[in-house]
Amino acid sequence: MSSTKIFLKSSDDKTFEIDETAARASETLKNIIDGGCLDGVIPLPNVSSNILPKVIEYCKKHGGDNGSSKKIANGGVDKDKEILPDYDEEEDKREKVRVDELKKWEEEYMDFDQQVLYDLMLAANYLHIKGLLDLTVEKAASMIRGRTPDQIRENFNINSDFTPEEEEEMILIEDEWDDEWAFD
Amino acid sequence: MSFHACGTTSGNGNSVKLFIIAFSSSTMFFMPELYIMADKSISDLCPEMVIMIITFLSLPDAMNLCSLCRSWHHLWSHCRIIELDETSFPTYGDGELVVRSRFIEYVKRVISRLDAPTLSKFSLRVGYEPQYHKLIEDWIWFATVRKVEELNLDFSVGTFIMPEFFSRLGGSIKFLILKSCYLVKLDFQSFVSLSKVSFSRIEISMTDVLNLVTNCPLLEDFSLVQCSGLLTVILKLPRMKLKRLVVKDCEPLSLGIELTVPNLRYFEYSGGLVRFDLRHLDRIEEAILDYDIEIYFNYQILEIKHLIRGLKQVRILKLCSYVYKVFPTEYHFFHEPPVQLENLVHLTVKTCMESYELPGIMCFLACAPNLRYLSIISGFTRSIDDFLYFNFPLMPDGFWMPPKWPLNCLEMVEMMAFSADNYEMDLLKFLLRNGVVLQKVIIKPKQASEKNFQAILGLQNVEKASETVQIVYESMS
Numbered sequence: 320m321s322s323t324k325i326f327l328k329s330s331d332d333k334t335f336e337i338d339e340t341a342a343r344a345s346e347t348l349k350n351i352i353d354g355g356c357l358d359g360v361i362p363l364p365n366v367s368s369n370i371l372p373k374v375i376e377y378c379k380k381h382g383g384d385n386g387s388s389k390k391i392a393n394g395g396v397d398k399d400k401e402i403l404p405d406y407d408e409e410e411d412k413r414e415k416v417r418v419d420e421l422k423k424w425e426e427e428y429m430d431f432d433q434q435v436l437y438d439l440m441l442a443a444n445y446l447h448i449k450g451l452l453d454l455t456v457e458k459a460a461s462m463i464r465g466r467t468p469d470q471i472r473e474n475f476n477i478n479s480d481f482t483p484e485e486e487e488e489m490i491l492i493e494d495e496w497d498d499e500w501a502f503d
Numbered sequence: 504m505s506f507h508a509c510g511t512t513s514g515n516g517n518s519v520k521l522f523i524i525a526f527s528s529s530t531m532f533f534m535p536e537l538y539i540m541a542d543k544s545i546s547d548l549c550p551e552m553v554i555m556i557i558t559f560l561s562l563p564d565a566m567n568l569c570s571l572c573r574s575w576h577h578l579w580s581h582c583r584i585i586e587l588d589e590t591s592f593p594t595y596g597d598g599e600l601v602v603r604s605r606f607i608e609y610v611k612r613v614i615s616r617l618d619a620p621t622l623s624k625f626s627l628r629v630g631y632e633p634q635y636h637k638l639i640e641d642w643i644w645f646a647t648v649r650k651v652e653e654l655n656l657d658f659s660v661g662t663f664i665m666p667e668f669f670s671r672l673g674g675s676i677k678f679l680i681l682k683s684c685y686l687v688k689l690d691f692q693s694f695v696s697l698s699k700v701s702f703s704r705i706e707i708s709m710t711d712v713l714n715l716v717t718n719c720p721l722l723e724d725f726s727l728v729q730c731s732g733l734l735t736v737i738l739k740l741p742r743m744k745l746k747r748l749v750v751k752d753c754e755p756l757s758l759g760i761e762l763t764v765p766n767l768r769y770f771e772y773s774g775g776l777v778r779f780d781l782r783h784l785d786r787i788e789e790a791i792l793d794y795d796i797e798i799y800f801n802y803q804i805l806e807i808k809h810l811i812r813g814l815k816q817v818r819i820l821k822l823c824s825y826v827y828k829v830f831p832t833e834y835h836f837f838h839e840p841p842v843q844l845e846n847l848v849h850l851t852v853k854t855c856m857e858s859y860e861l862p863g864i865m866c867f868l869a870c871a872p873n874l875r876y877l878s879i880i881s882g883f884t885r886s887i888d889d890f891l892y893f894n895f896p897l898m899p900d901g902f903w904m905p906p907k908w909p910l911n912c913l914e915m916v917e918m919m920a921f922s923a924d925n926y927e928m929d930l931l932k933f934l935l936r937n938g939v940v941l942q943k944v945i946i947k948p949k950q951a952s953e954k955n956f957q958a959i960l961g962l963q964n965v966e967k968a969s970e971t972v973q974i975v976y977e978s979m980s
Contacts (some may be wrong), residue, residue, distance in 0.1 A: 437545060444552065452555070458561035459545060468567045477546035480573045501566055501579060502612055 325352065326360040332370040334360055337375050343376040346447030367391045370438040373431075377451045380424060429458055433475065459500070524869065546572060556580045558623070561586050562613070579616040585646075587613070588628040607635055614645055620677075622646055624653040630660030631683070638667045650675035652696075657703075665689065673697070681705060691718040701726040701749075708732055716740060728751050739763040741783070752776070761814075770814075776825065779805065781813025786863070787789040789819040792826060793853065810840050820844070821851035824883055827863030840870045840908075847871040851878040856926045858898050864930070869908040877913060877934070881927055881951055882920035903933050912936045920949040923958035932965050941969040947979045 323339040324349070342348040366374065367398055432440075436455060443451035463471050471477065504619065505600060511942065538695035545556075551577055557565045565582040566783070569575045580845035584679050592606045606629065625646035643666060654676050656663070664685040673679070682703040689711065691697070707730050716722060716738060726749035735758035736750055751793070757882065759778030765785045772779075792810075804951040807829040808960040816819065830841070843979040850867060856879075916934050921927055931944065944962070959976050 347803075398622070433545075437547075440548075440552065446754060455553075456555045457559050459556050463568050464564050466564075466567065466572050471568060472571055474547040477571050479571070501569065501576070502616065 325353055327366075328360045328362045329366055329368040329371045329373060330364050331368050333371075335368075335371050337378060341378040341380050342376070344448055345374075346380045346449070346451070348446060363446070364444045367438070370435065370442050373435065373439060374442050374446065374451070376446070377428065377448065380421075380428075410494060425454060429454060433462075512807045517599055541973065550574065550578060553574060553578055557581050558583045558619070559583065561624075577586055577616075582618045583618065583619045583621065583623040585613070585617070585622060585624060586626040588626070589630065590628060603630060603632070607638065610642070613639065614642060617645075621648065622649045622651040624655070625651045626653070626655035626657075626680075628655075628657040628659065628966055631658035631663045632661060636663070636727075636937045639663060642778050644672075647672035647675070650672060652676065653678040653680075655680040656684060659683060669764075669951060681689075686698065686711060690714045694719050695721070697722055699724040701728070703728040703731055705784060706732040709737065711735065716743060716745065718746065725749070725969070729753065734758050735760065737761045741765050766823060779810045779813065780909050781810060784813055785816060787816045790814050790817050791821040792819070793823040794825045808841050811844075815842060815844060816846065818846050819849045820847055820865075821853065823853045824855050824860055826852060827860040827867070830863035830866055841865055841866070842872045843868055845873060847874055849876040849878070850874055850879065853880045855883045856881045856924060858878070858926065861902070861926060861930065865902070865906075868913075869906065872909060873912050875912050875914045877916045879916070879918045879927075879930070880920060881918060882922060901927055905937055910934075910937045914940055914942045915945070916943075917945040917947070921946050921955060921959075922949045923955045928962075931962060935962065935965055935967045935969075935972065938972070939973045940965075944972060944974045945977055946974065947977045949976065949979065 320502060324336050325342045326347075326356050327335045327342075328336060329335065339352060348361065417489065436458060440452065440455040440459065442448075443455055462474060465476065472479070508846075527787050545553075548556075553568075557568065557578055558581065560568065560582065561584040562579070565584075567581040567634050569577070569579040572845075587606075587610050589603060589606045591608070592602060594602050609777055610627070625642075627642060629635075629639075631639070635912055638808065640894045642712075643654075643656070646953075647669065650661075652675060655678075657680075659682065662683050662685055663846070665681075670689045670691075671689075671693055673691070675696060676694060676960070678699040679694070679697060680699075681703045682705070683758045688708065690715050694715075695718075697715075698721045700715065700719075700722065701724075703726075705729070707764070712727075712733070717740075721733060721744060722746050724747040725745060726747075727736070728749070730753045733753050733756055735756060737760075738748075739761065741763060743764055744766055745764050746766055748762070748764070748767060749769075749771045751771065752774045752775075754775070756775065758776045759780065761780040761782075762784065763782045765783050766790045767784050768786055769790070770781075770784070771791040772788060773791070807826060810827075811830070847870075850871060850938075852864055852867075854864065868877075913934065916931070916938070918927065918931065929948075934941065935944065946959050946962075948959075959974065962974050967975070
């Protein structure tokens with residue numbers, strides 16, 4: 320394990336330290352590191368100092384591994400290993416404990432308000448952190464699922480870009496299947 | 504070493520543009536230009552990010568979201584979770600056939616607009632009519648060539664014959680849920696990703712089952728519900744990954760069920776009384792056995808002993824009335840437990856709460872020294888025919904005396920559909936008198952009545968082995 324330190328500068332000129340192994344969770348930072356730019360400070364003009372520590376926390380937890388708990392639980396199976404007759408039960412248990420622990424960590428990590436969610440989603444996209452992007456996008460989706468358009472609008476404080484006449488028409492459309500607008 | 508960033512901006516600060524960072528080492532990287540500003544919300548996201556959110560939403564949710572902003576209007580077409588259910592389509596007072604034809608038109612329009620290169624889920628529930636056969640085939644083609652991961656088809660009325668191409672295009676499917684279909688020449692050879700399969704109201708043979716389990720090495724969860732044509736379920740596959748098996752109301756199963764599946768964690772059976780041969784269920788954690796038909800078979804004490812021995816590793820067990828009637832009562836007469844269920848911590852008893860079941864129930868308590876939770880679902884009634892065919896076990900003298908076996912782990916008892924009958928009260932009193940670490944007794948009466956209420960009040964005054972036990976009344980939800 321390399322313990323080389325990397326310095327990241329936020330959009331508001333604050334500098335943060337991160338281990339190289341943790342930084343590699345970000346494709347963007349990984350490319351910069353591999354490009355041989357380690358003796359300077361990496362400016363991140365699109366990430367503010369409010370959000371950068373949160374991103375670093377995620378990277379520290381995941382190191383070089385790019386997946387969320389979901390990915391680890393469902394995907395990435397080694398097929399050859401999976402069909403072995405007597406797979407190691409202890410290993411199976413350890414894996415389950417690890418996934419459970421990670422899920423719990425993610426739950427606590429993702430406990431924040433909408434503004435942070437928005438910023439973190441953009442930061443994850445900008446820094447190409449697939450696991451964090453999946454987590455934040457899934458959280459945004461979970462805040463939409465099963466809600467009416469009005470509830471979504473209220474929840475996310477979405478400003479309408481429809482004319483008042485169109486608004487009126489939209490209000491009349493209450494049935495979720497009555498979505499003629501979608502096929503315009 | 505130094506580097507600098509440059510790029511272009513547009514009127515819409517959130518649109519993704521190429522942002523070039525140039526390094527002194529002459530390496531170049533491309534980054535999306537996404538400005539983060541204070542107090543912005545989801546509505547300020549660029550279309551690419553909204554599409555990302557949509558990939559996690561089902562079609563109605565995606566449409567709801569896209570109805571909110573003009574610029575998002577057509578983004579629902581990127582939806583990857585397609586759920587189309589005729590039964591939730593508005594009827595506007597029309598008859599079934601008219602509604603169905605409108606639903607079919609709707610599905611046609613939706614599918615013609617979908618843009619996503621891959622699908623996470625395609626679920627279609629529609630009553631089958633031959634005139635729609637070609638369309639439905641086209642939709643299945645649409646989903647399978649888009650490498651759908653979950654395919655759920657329910658043709659609740661009529662039976663749809665699965666197209667032949669389906670057998671070649673199953674490579675991406677992880678979850679396959681089929682209801683009311685005919686499987687034609689389906690050997691599952693291409694279905695290498697399958698991990699969960701559920702077949703309902705499908706004619707299926709043991710050969711189909713064997714093809715499935717041998718060709719799908721990742722299969723973990725397999726359900727057969729109301730399937731016909733199945734004479735037997737024999738799975739002798741020590742190498743299988745199968746963890747969950749459900750066989751519900753399948754017919755005829757006249758040759759019984761034989762399982763040698765060491766990795767199986769969950770087994771559920773309901774239906775007619777059939778022969779079971781359960782061996783090497785070394786990792787079984789939970790089992791449910793529920794025989795609805797108890798009429799034409801003799802009670803076989805040896806068979807039921809053998810069956811329960813096959814489940815000796817279980818932690819959670821739910822058993823129906825039949826088992827208690829048949830379960831050997833040697834313990835009461837000879838003080839010999841017929842089987843030891845050392846791991847059992849939660850037993851659910853589905854019972855008529857009649858005298859002929861109590862010796863069996865008591866015997867289970869004796870066989871499970873580490874039992875912590877006991878759930879009793881009372882109030883089942885038994886077919887009159889059953890009384891004509893069988894003799895019942897007797898309750899020996901001194902039945903409610905303090906047990907000769909320990910009842911020192913039981914923490915919680917829950918009795919559902921309580922009606923304050925004598926045997927229910929006797930059993931609850933017995934558990935209160937002898938359960939030394941009992942913490943809670945939850946009683947859910949079948950209906951709120953003065954008799955039930957008084958009976959529960961009366962329990963507060965009976966002798967209790969545990970000082971801290973609480974008796975809680977809850978309504979049936």
